[in-house]
Amino acid sequence: MITLYGIRNCDTVRKARRWLEDHCIEYRFHDYRESGIERARLVRWRQQAGCGRLLNRRSATWRGLDADERARAEDDEGCLQLLLAHPTLIRRPVVEYSGGLLVGFDPNRWAEALA
Secondary structure: OEEEEEOOOOHHHHHHHHHHHHOOOOEEEEEHHHHOOOHHHHHHHHHHHOHHHHEOOOOHHHHHOOHHHHHHOOOHHHHHHHHHHOHHHEOOOEEEEOOEEEEOOOHHHHHHHHO
16 A cells, blocks of 8 residues: 655645545555654655655745755755654655655656556
């Protein structure tokens, strides 16, 4: 079974959930706004996708950060600390599946990976 990580009220997460359901793909949903995210999991994601791919610089949370906080995102450890402190900065959705990790919703990529 795959795990879909995101925020329940995010439009992109809703599209991704609908896509999974339309393709009869079973999944478990983890809302990291409600349940948080473990450091070890973020470290694995960073190793697989890189902080640049995980960090959502278009989010309202990012726009609300001051310049010093944004500067922390320039190195991997600072980025990791920022994502732990503000899980809503994690690009959505993230999918863990037996073949790896998908970051962001791309129906074509998802069809290739999850079919």
